[in-house]
Amino acid sequence: MPLTARSALLLFAVSELFSVRTVRAERGSAKSGTGSACAHAYEQAQELRQSGKLQAARVQLESCAQDVCPEFIRTDCLNWDGEVRAEIPTVVFAARSAEGDLSDVQVSVGPRVLTTHIDGEAVELDPGEYDITFTATGLKPLTQHVLLARGERNRLLRAELRPPAANTGPSEGPISLAGASRSWALPAVFGGLGAIGLAGFGVFGVWGHGAESNLKDTCSPRCSHAQISSVRTKYMVADISLAVGIASLGLATYFAVRGGPEQRAQLSSPVDVQANAHGLCASYQGAF
Numbered sequence: 413m414p415l416t417a418r419s420a421l422l423l424f425a426v427s428e429l430f431s432v433r434t435v436r437a438e439r440g441s442a443k444s445g446t447g448s449a450c451a452h453a454y455e456q457a458q459e460l461r462q463s464g465k466l467q468a469a470r471v472q473l474e475s476c477a478q479d480v481c482p483e484f485i486r487t488d489c490l491n492w493d494g495e496v497r498a499e500i501p502t503v504v505f506a507a508r509s510a511e512g513d514l515s516d517v518q519v520s521v522g523p524r525v526l527t528t529h530i531d532g533e534a535v536e537l538d539p540g541e542y543d544i545t546f547t548a549t550g551l552k553p554l555t556q557h558v559l560l561a562r563g564e565r566n567r568l569l570r571a572e573l574r575p576p577a578a579n580t581g582p583s584e585g586p587i588s589l590a591g592a593s594r595s596w597a598l599p600a601v602f603g604g605l606g607a608i609g610l611a612g613f614g615v616f617g618v619w620g621h622g623a624e625s626n627l628k629d630t631c632s633p634r635c636s637h638a639q640i641s642s643v644r645t646k647y648m649v650a651d652i653s654l655a656v657g658i659a660s661l662g663l664a665t666y667f668a669v670r671g672g673p674e675q676r677a678q679l680s681s682p683v684d685v686q687a688n689a690h691g692l693c694a695s696y697q698g699a700f
Contacts, residue, residue, distance in 0.1 A: 450481035454489060461492070466500045466538050466562075501560040502534035506570040507546050514573065518547045534566055546571040602664035609657025613650050620646030 453476035460469035473496060477489035507514040507530055519526045519535075521542050526535055539562045545555045551573040558569060623643045627635045 446480050447482060450476045450478075450485050454481075454485050457489065457492065457496075461496060464539050464562075466496050467536060470496050470500070499539075499562045500536050501539055501562065501564040501567065502536050503558075503560070503567045503569055504532060504534050505530050505546075506532075506568060507548065507573055508570070509548070509551060509573050510575075514548055516548060517571075517573075520545050520547070539564075544569060546573060548573050550575065552576045596668070599664045599668040602660045602667065606657045606659075606661035606664055609653045609655075609660055611657075612653030613657060616646050616650035616653060620650060 453472040457469045457472035457476065460466070460472060470493060473489045473493040476485050477493055478486070481489070505517070505519050505527065507517045515530050516528075517530050518528045519530070521537075521544055526537075526544075537560055539560050541557065541559050543555050543557050545553055547553045552575065554571045554573055556569060556571065558567070560567065620643055623646060627639055627643065631639065
């Protein structure tokens with residue numbers, strides 16, 4: 413074979429070998445970059461989940477669960493993704509006015525708009541505390557403070573929206589039965605607080621007396637300061653509960669007996685009490 417042909421064949425072989433090594437190096441570099449991105453998403457997902465940012469954690473888990481990621485990372489991310497999805501709380505919004513159910517309502521948390529149209533669909537939020545505001549045209553905005561726990565699903569948040577209060581003088585005519593019944597809201601609230609206070613006095617008083625008797629039987633007169641302080645604390649809580657109970661009952665009596673229904677209606681603004689499956693919400697505004 414002539415020298416020129418052998419030289420050309422040798423050059424071709426060297427060129428092919430260099431090309432193969434270059435392609436392998438590029439593939440190895442790409443694979444290394446993909447593995448680094450998977451590992452970063454893997455770590456970020458765990459940190460976000462621990463801090464309660466479950467929606468952001470789910471985005472990272474979807475990234476590290478791809479087929480290009482190493483098998484052990486992909487397996488963990490797939491398992492954690494299912495767990496995080498079950499932990500994300502969901503809420504369902506509902507709103508009403510005097511005319512009936514409302515759909516054209518904007519629901520927001522501060523500057524963040526969650527929806528501009530209520531359609532009964534669940535909305536995902538991270539666990540935590542929120543001040544959720546309902547806004548509709550021609551009606552007074554309403555803000556509700558809620559606490560969402562991990563795993564809480566389809567929490568119903570219902571808002572009763574009303575027109576803005578009009579500055580009108582006292583009306584003449586028969587007194588509304590609904591307005592008269594609301595005048596007893598304050599006596600009921602303070603009466604309940606009074607009952608709780610008296611109950612606390614009884615419970616902590618008996619508890620403290622029992623603890624004191626136990627010290628007399630076991631360590632008196634060499635009881636430690638911590639043991640004596642514990643008894644004093646129970647008696648102090650009992651005294652505070654008694655004071656709160658007496659003061660609350662006094663206020664309940666005052667609001668119950670002052671004036672007639674007309675006077676109570678003039679001195680107090682409407683009391684709004686709403687109850688749902690998660691508790692009781694009451695608001696009051698007026699002059700004392």
